[in-house]
Every structure is written in structure tokens, then in C-alpha cells.
Amino acid sequence: MSQLTVMLTNPIHPKALAMLDARHRVVTSPDTSADTLRKVAQEADAILVRTLLPGDILDHAPRVRTMVRHGVGLDFIPVDEATKRGVPVANVPGANTLAVVEHVLGLMLLMARQYHRLDQLTRQGDWECRNRLTSFELKGETLGILGMGRIGCGLATLCNHGLGMKVLGYDPFAKDMPEGVRPASVEEIFQQSRFVSLHVPLTADTKNLVDNRLLATMRPEAYLINACRGAVVVEEDLIQALNDKIIAGAALDVFNQEPLPSDHPFMKIPNLVITPHSAALTDGSIVRMGTESVAELLSILDLQKPVNLVNPDAWPAYVAKYGK
Structure with missing residues (x-):
């Protein structure tokens, strides 16, 4: 096959870049604004996606054959439009699972033991903070999980086998729950859990799912964790719940607007832990996401069906067009 042009919306790990650069011409977008992405995509034959693409990207990218997600979330790609045009889309759903799982566990431990506050106060010379700040153990507590995919x-x-926690799980698409997980409704999870952790894809059904109604049903000593997509939570409602002490606290890795503006109300809420959409970004997961997504992209360009093809209806049209 002759050399094609592959567009990167963002830089990727050098190991993954070397794999791609050995086969095709690589162009990295200078920034991730919608207008810049549209402009760079005009000459692209494929796009490796690490940021939200504008919904009309394919109107500006007449040569694009495929789009591959450097990660899991497909809300970054207009999949339905790609399918209509015979453009295969793939992702790498297992590459960052461990990283996100460990990040969420770390947030749970942080909030349970208040490590961040203990560190801050101890640095200020307040040794007696150890007697004022309350903490609790995770064993025996209830964790409620919305979205029982890999993560x-x-x-x-x-949490169940390693820490002895009780686990409730909700997923309308899951055929079976892991051992030790009791299936529960969304309402039951919010009412009964000490921690509620969100791991659902962003869809029309999950957008603004967590609102005042659900937050009001949580236990006053409960915590909310969101490491999936910011728009799953109504931010204004969460701000009110935290400020009014409806719940004990929250930890967020994702937001409606990213990067999070420096003047956002979240910045001033003491019972909120925020991280910069970094749950998936360990050294190992960055390598895996990069190399696995490049491998999928190269397979598609070589007319080989990828491991994680998310729109199989596009494949026959793709093969018919480029397999001549």
C-alpha cells in the first residue's frame, strides 16, 4: 500500500508514533480547537482520536477512511455518521482498565482517610489534626457502581475480594455480574452506598443522569466518584449538594468543560477532590493505548478487520471501496 496521511489529534507515546511513522505520514494537529481539527483533517486518510472531534468532521475530511479512538470513550467520534459513510471506527477498551480502577480506588482511600487534608495540615505544623479529622475503613462499606463494563x-x-466491601452493580446491558456483586437499581445504589462510582458511557440516556433528585437520596456520609464523563453529572446540582452537605464529598476526574476553568465553583469546594482527567494516564496505560490503537488503525488500512471494530455495519462498504 502506498503511504497515507494519518492525523493525530494529540501527541502519542514515542513507541506508538514509531510504529505509525514507519508505515505512513503522520501529522499532529497543533491544537484541539474544532476549527483546527477540521482544517488538519482535510488532507487526512485516517484519524487517531484523543480529543472530542467536531460532529461535522467528516464533512471536512473527504479522504478519511477510518477513525480509531486512543482509549475507550466513543462520544469523541461521530460513530453514526461514520457508519453511514462506510468509515470503520475502532477503540481499545482494555488498555486503560487497570489504570482507571486503581485511580478510583485511590480516590476512595483518599476520601475515607483524608490523606490530602492530613498532609496539608501537618505541613502547617498542626500535629493534632490526627485527632480532629475523622476517617473510616473500607471493609464492610457498600460500593455502588453504575456501569459494569471492564472498569x-x-x-x-x-473492592469485594481485596477489601471486603459490599458491592452493588447496575448495568442494563450486563448479562452477568461478577461474583460478589449484587444487582441493584440506580435508585437503590444511590440510597444504600457509602461510595457511588460512575462508569457509564455518555449517551442520551446517561447525560445529566446524576441530578438533584438522585443526590438527595444519598446518605449524608456518602461520596460520589465520577471517572467516566463530566456530562453524566449535573454540575450545578452537585455543587449545591456539596455546599449544603447533602453528601459528605465527591471526587471528579472529568468535567463538562476541560480544562477546568480556574474560576469554576468546583475550585472553592473543600469537600471535593478534583483531578485533571488523568485516571487513565499511567506510564503503562499510555503505552498500551498508543500501541494498541495504532495497531488497530494499521490493520484497518491494511483491510484487516480490527479486534475492536465498533461499527461492523461500515466494514462491507469499506472493503468494497478500498479492497479493489
């Missing part, structure tokens, strides 16, 4: 199941298994 949700991994978190459930770790």
Missing part, C-alpha cells in the same frame, strides 16, 4: 467489573472485584 466497573474490575473495580467491583478488587
Whole structure:
């Protein structure tokens, strides 16, 4: 096959870049604004996606044959439009599972033991903070998980078998729950859990799912964790719940607007832990996401069906067009 042009929305790990650069011409977008992405995509034959693409990207990218997600979330790609045009889309759903699971567990431990506050106060010379700040153990506490995909199941298994936590799980598409997980409704999870962790894809059904109604049903000593997509939570409602002490606290890795503006109300809420959409970004997961997504992209360009093809209806048209 002759050399094609592959567009990167963001830089990727050098190991993954070398794999791609050995086969095709690589162009990295200078920034991730919608207009810049549209402009760079005009000459692209394929796109490796690490940021939200504008919904009309394919109107500006007449040569694009495929789009591959450097990660899991497909809300970054207009999959339905790609399918209509015979453009295969793939992702790498297992590459960052362990990283996100460990990140969420770390947030649970942080909030349970208040490590961040203990560190801050101790640095200020307040040794007696150890007697004022309350903490609790995770064993015996209830964890409720919305979304029992790879990450949700991994978190459930770790917390149930490793820490002795009770686990409730909700997923309308899951055929079976992992051992030790009791199926529950969304309402039951919010009412009964000490921790509620969100791991659902962003869809029309999950957008703004967590609102005042659900937050009001949580236990006053409960915590909310969101490491999936910011729009799953109504941010204004969460701000109110935290400020009014409806719940004990929350930890967020994702937001409606990213990067999070420096003047956002979240910045001033003491019972909120925020991280910069970094749950998936360990050294190992970055290598895996990069190399696995490049491998999928190269397979598609070589007319070989990828391991994680998310729109199989596009494949026959793709093969018919480029397999001549």
C-alpha cells in the first residue's frame, strides 16, 4: 500500500508514533480547537482520536477512511455518521482498565482517610489534626457502581475480594455480574452506598443522569466518584449538594468543560477532590493505548478487520471501496 496521511489529534507515546511513522505520514494537529481539527483533517486518510472531534468532521475530511479512538470513550467520534459513510471506527477498551480502577480506588482511600487534608495540615505544623479529622475503613462499606463494563467489573472485584466491601452493580446491558456483586437499581445504589462510582458511557440516556433528585437520596456520609464523563453529572446540582452537605464529598476526574476553568465553583469546594482527567494516564496505560490503537488503525488500512471494530455495519462498504 502506498503511504497515507494519518492525523493525530494529540501527541502519542514515542513507541506508538514509531510504529505509525514507519508505515505512513503522520501529522499532529497543533491544537484541539474544532476549527483546527477540521482544517488538519482535510488532507487526512485516517484519524487517531484523543480529543472530542467536531460532529461535522467528516464533512471536512473527504479522504478519511477510518477513525480509531486512543482509549475507550466513543462520544469523541461521530460513530453514526461514520457508519453511514462506510468509515470503520475502532477503540481499545482494555488498555486503560487497570489504570482507571486503581485511580478510583485511590480516590476512595483518599476520601475515607483524608490523606490530602492530613498532609496539608501537618505541613502547617498542626500535629493534632490526627485527632480532629475523622476517617473510616473500607471493609464492610457498600460500593455502588453504575456501569459494569471492564472498569466497573474490575473495580467491583478488587473492592469485594481485596477489601471486603459490599458491592452493588447496575448495568442494563450486563448479562452477568461478577461474583460478589449484587444487582441493584440506580435508585437503590444511590440510597444504600457509602461510595457511588460512575462508569457509564455518555449517551442520551446517561447525560445529566446524576441530578438533584438522585443526590438527595444519598446518605449524608456518602461520596460520589465520577471517572467516566463530566456530562453524566449535573454540575450545578452537585455543587449545591456539596455546599449544603447533602453528601459528605465527591471526587471528579472529568468535567463538562476541560480544562477546568480556574474560576469554576468546583475550585472553592473543600469537600471535593478534583483531578485533571488523568485516571487513565499511567506510564503503562499510555503505552498500551498508543500501541494498541495504532495497531488497530494499521490493520484497518491494511483491510484487516480490527479486534475492536465498533461499527461492523461500515466494514462491507469499506472493503468494497478500498479492497479493489
